[in-house]
Amino acid sequence: MIDIIYRIGHFVLITVFSMALGLLFMGIARKIVARIQKRYGPPVYQPYLDVLKLFGKDAITHGFIFDFGAIMALGGVIATLFFIPLGSWQLYSMEGTVILVIYLLAIASLGMAMGTVGSGNPQASVGISRALMQMLGYELPYLVILFALIYRYQTSSVWGLMQAQAGSFLNWNLFAYPLMAAVAFVVLIGMMGKKPFDSMIAPSEIGSGPVVESGGKYLGMLLLQKSITIIIELALYVNLFLGGAENILIFTFKMLIVWVLATMFGSLFPRFRIEDGIKFFWKWPLGIAILQAIYIIT
Amino acid sequence: MVNLTLIIAIPLLMSFTMPIFKMLNQKLPKVIALLTTAFNLLVLTANFSQIMDSAIIIELGGWQAPLAINLYVGPLALLAAFLINGSAFILSIYNLTQDYKFDDKFYLLFLMITAGASGMVMTGDLFNLFVFIEITSIAAYSLTAFAGRDSYEASFKYLVIGGIGSVFMLLGIGFTYSAVGSLNLAEIAASAGLINPLLLQITALLFLIGVGIEAELFPLNFWVPDLYTEAPTAVSGIMSGAVSAAGIYALARIFFTLFPAQSFLNYLLYLGAITLILGELIAYQQKNIKRMLAYSSLAQMGLIVAVISLGTEGAVRAGLFQLVNHSILKILLFISAGVLISAAGSKNIDDLAGLGSKKKTAAFGFTIAAMGILGVPFLNGFISKFMIISSSLNADQFLLTVLILLAAVIEIAYYLKVVQKLYFEDLKIEVKKTAVITIPVVLLTLMIFGLGIYPQLIADPLEKAAAELINNGSYIMTVLGGM
Amino acid sequence: MKFRNFLALIIVAVFAFIIFQAFTIVPAAGEITINKFGQADLSNRTASRYINKNVNSDSKKVIYKESSNLESGSANIVTSVVANYRSFDTLGEITVLFLAAAGIAIVLNLEKSEKSRFAAKEASLILNTGIKIIFPLLLLAGAYIFIHGHLSPGGGFQGGAVIATAFLLKMLADYKFEIKEKSITLVESAAGIVFVGLGLYGLITRGSFLENFLATGTVGELFSGGTIAVIYTAIAFKVGAELTNIVKSLIEA
Amino acid sequence: MLTNYIFIPIAAAFIAYILNKRNRKAGAVITALVSAYLLLSLTALYGRWDITQSFNLSLMGYKIDFLLAVNPLSWLFAVMTAAISILIALFSINSQENFKFSSVFNLNFLIIIGSMIGIVFARDFLTLFIFWELMTWTSFYLISAGKKKMAGRAAYRYIILSAGAAYAFLMAAIFIFQQTGSFAFDSAAEFLVANSPAQSIMLLLVISLPFIVKAGIFPLHIWVKDAHGNAPKEFSPFLSGMMLKIGIYGMIVVFYQLSFFKIIENTIAYRGLPLLSYLFALLGAVTIITGTILAIRQEDMKKLVAYSSISQMGYIIIGIAIATPLGFSGSMLHLMNHLIFKSTIFLALAAVIYRTGTTKMYEMGGLIFRMPLTFAAYLTAIIALAGIPPTNGFISKWVIYQALIEKGYLFLAIAAFFGSIASFMYVFKPLSTVFLGQLKPQHQNIKEVPLLMKIPMLILILVIVLFGVFPGIQMNIINQISGYLGIETVNYTLYSIQGANGAWNSLLIFNIFSAGFIIALLLFSFAKKSKLVGLLDTYSSGEYITDAESYHYAYQYYRPFDRLFDNLAAKSLTDFYETLTKNLVRSGEGLRRALAAGKLQNYALYSVLLFVILAAVGWII
């Protein structure tokens, strides 16, 4: 019985921690982009204020599916959180496999998609269709990388993959397979919907896409969902390519470095059109990933 | 044991007296035709068991067997006679619902065409075979003319080709007679070995052309499509069901008894295969339903000839079974097509659209028969198709089997076009009143399902007929043995 | 279409060459081929049995006016073949003519053609009176031919043809001469019934169709033909009626 | 004893036909009763793998024996047929009110069920062929009873393709019959193994032709789209659910029982897999890719789902073809799951068609408000199809991935990944265009489907979730099958499967997922209540929009993506077959003109020509 309470407590702790961390990262990103564009930008804790404000305001809803979509999005993301080892905290990462994590992320995006399309706003649907197309773009190289990694280390659980890189930092995958790490980095940017691949939520073109209809607590929940997704994707990248970490602090530090690099990298490039985005993903990242996979298999 | 010549004599008597019946009362010719064909069937069943164990010789005019004309009725001839008179019987039931302009002359010719075909099948004498072929063809020329308008041209073309055929055949008979000295098939077969190979080759070809016209082989069957399309339904039924069967019987009888060498049979094989493929290809693009059926029966005849001329016992049995099935199916097809045409008022397939809902029996008959021909399980076509494929594979004719299967697929293509039009498209034209054909359709469907589910019924006669055709030794023995 | 005729000529020539080959075959040892012209040796042909009239019985010599009640009494062997030995052929051949007549009647009368035929005119005087004299003579000649079928050359067919020419001339002479359709068909059917009845009677009494059941008398006598005489009269009437019918429908078409 | 499973449905078919003439619902009720009976008696048959039944027939000098036998593989397929048919029957009881051919439908449907069970229990080629032909013919009539013109053409193309393949099968079967004296599979297997590899491979390929056509594998898949798209709405679930699977059953029989794998063992191998079976796997991969790309383009929802069936079949083919225990159980799992969720999708679509009457996606929208249950059924089904964790779809795909990764087949893996991710897209398209978005004015007043149509959908939802959480139920029958076919089994517990490099524990994942969901729900409900607002009242950045049409984004949903593949899709395979038949017709026409038939002179000329040619031929020989 105690074990269950301990477990639930642990659940809540991790969720809150990752939400907070995610929001912090978003604030930092805003700061960096502002600095690059020679302006001060909002304070780092700005996202916390936004979330609190949003939850305070009242919002409009378009019926049951709109609510269900938001809940499912946030719920799915929280569920995925528990399969990734954050530094020393690893709740269930022994069982879940990496492919499972990818598909759980899909639940979140499907929930969000369903909710927004349910709102009946055409811009939302356009946004969603772009998101799905882009997802097809970046998922393929990512899965090829995973294919290669799993085949290489003969284990598909995230924890296993992380353990495989133990020992000196030389045998991190970053250095063992630098090309693969680079591809994963580019895919990471696509996954998070950062600058060059953010046509799905492009404010100028389709009124910030899917979130156009959600205000108040819905926007708040979507923000939280965004923050946890950032944490998950960064954690995945760190675990797979930077050999994870013994304790949470080093882990967060590594995540911060990757995050900063990604934002900086992102803010340099103009936005891709969707089919160019897909074509780009399928030309370079996929090509390199396949070469790498062939190298590993043979 | 009723003397089998009655099968020819009684219809002859009836047809001679037909004009008198007509004068007595209007409806009589129809009934007489039905009664005579029924009588024929009875005579055949009476002799069935006796003939099944040994063939019988019937001398005509009381003269010793090989010296004058005699009828040789073995299991094969009996089977063919059953087929011919059976189809005539069913068609005369169908005729009850039809009325023709000169109906006494129509039934006269109808009876004579059946008697001629039965004669062709039973005669043991070469010249007598020629006379019966002529009887059947002349009856066919005149019967086609019944449909008026275009049918004159069709029967004229058939007449000219028939004329050429009879000249070739007479030449052949002359050569054989002068070489062998007798007209009796058994005697010719006995001394066929002695004939000079070159002469044998030439006479074989003469007969091939003479009888080939009747058996609808490739270059000689140009008359078939015109005739079947223009002639009235009953005539195309009897032609495709009975007369072509008799033609094939005559061709097989001549080639298996007089020219048994496989080199001659190969001619039939190639011609049959060509007829099959050509018939199917052209049937595929026909717009007129009767012409499509004509090509399909022409192709089936080619198939039967090709399979029989494979020479092995299994092949002959498969060919004969296909012959029986084909006659039953083709008659049902022609009858239903006849009704559909008279309902739609035009022979064009597109106008038949949607008739399935209105003319239920006819459309049902057509579909069942089409599925029978296409070899759907539990119907008679399936078993004969199975036997054909296994016998042609047995004789390791790989190419022929592929050809047969290709033809079967093409067949599916054009039959199903019609079936789909009948049932799954909506009605285009207002439907005219037509004759009720429930009895023949029900009878034929029973036969199709009966043979399909329980082919044992016909397995034994087929077995004996195939055996009899294969070894002409027994044929010679029974006829000459008597002398 | 010159080319087509030329092609046809070549093909027919090749056909002729092949048929000609048949005649000039030099038979090897045991082979039999078509007999040379004039050298048909009847010994091993069924014809010898017909000539010696010993198909069933085993008589050897037949002497004109002496040997009597042979198996086929007719002096004219061809008639014995046509009417006795191979009478089934003749029956078949009669039906062929019957069917042809029926066919012609159908073809010509099924649809009345609206084209106007040439107007029939009165025949010239010579033809008219000539016919009046010749008509009975022709009928008599025809009757003689088919009655003496088994003695002298000729028989039922030839007699019937002569009778038909008599009627043909009559029709040509005066177009008003009308033969009722009904009477022709009656004669035709009656003759047909007689022939087939004869065959059936033979079947009932002697056991096989068309068997001769009348006494055959002595060769050469008038009543020596047995059933031949009856067959030939029936044939004559039938052929006569049919040919006149054909000619009549041709004229009226 | 086995025969009454086959002949009772066929007999009932005729009764259903007659009764249905009188009242519309009778036929469907009888079908439901018969399939219920079948389901019960077949499940009772579980475990008794020794029942066999054979009767022989000496026909025309051929000694032929027909053998029927039960084995785990056939038991599974029979139960699946019975289960899906009872659901469809229930569904069609009142969905066929205004369906003109409803009596023809029931007649053929029952015969198909009977013949399918016959196929599955058959243990020799001839029985298989007879029931196969029966099934093909009746399904031909059923498909052509669908939408007016197109259904006819689709059925026509279907029958020619499958009949041609069936005849090739018959020819090969008879050839084997002549060599071994009997049609039975086992004697054929011995003969094939002993025979020279080249010939037996050829024979086996010809024998597997009808199965390839029926399973819709790449080169011969052209009929699937039209047939499923245009078949009557009640028959499409059966067609794509069960009929495609019979093709797979045949492939399994060819691969394992006719020992295709044993024969090609020694042929050249690629990464440890004989080249031929790798070729089959590649075919499966290509099927996935083509199926997916074409599915995304479709505007008609039934055609879209039809193409998705093709691509899902690709997974099953890959699973079987790589011949590893994981691969086989993965494909069997996927087979069962695909049947379940594909028939749910089709039933949901049928419900939508029943209410709205159209299959074009852009003519619909916002049906979630009118038909919530259909939406729920459709949602669960597409989650399963896309392979998202809590549902059964994910498990089978995961096992297939494990099999692929274990042996390292990169290209097959890429195709599989592409197929599953792209399935998110084409699965989401109908969801958003049909159910979500703006509700069209003309659909304002449509109601939910009647109760009898709801029950099958509800049952299927439960089954999806049930198998999602407890895959063990399926695994136990699959292991029996692999045991029967001689493949090592995969160890599993009720709720987890042991893959090559990682286990899958569905219960745990379900708990975690629900935990996360509850947290989000708590968060949502604590916040302020939100005000319900109509659909038209949305932020349209200043534009003033009145009607629902221009507000619904549905037409050419993935236009950018389609543009990538426009040229590939243009030259589809059907044109290839179309031109094939066209020259067949032209050749017939040409032949006719060449012979200049019709002129009397030619006839006479040809007869003499025949004489001359044959004489010449005779002369030469």
Next chain:
Amino acid sequence: MLNFLEEWSFFGGSILLILIGLYGVITRKNMIKILISLALMDTGVNLMLVALGYVKAANAPILNSVVQTNTAAFVDPIPQALVLTSIVIGTAVLGLGLALVIKIYDKFSTLDISKIRGLKW
């Protein structure tokens, strides 16, 4: 030369007749000419049949006052019987052909066979 002529006049003549008839049927356009060539072929074949039965210096197979017994050499009677039948068949076919020609002429108002293409294949 004489015996060659005597030897071949009948066989050669009848074959020639058949060939002319055959050529006539194949090439002539006019329907009546076709029928005439058909009749020619018939007579040719009949002549051939009788010629096959001819025996040199033998008399007709009829017993009469001149030829008393059947031991004398006779010509083969069977071909003559056959010819009797085939002549009648020939005329019957001819008659029917003529009737058909009349009717076709009524309908198509031309005797040229190639113009009558009512029935294409």
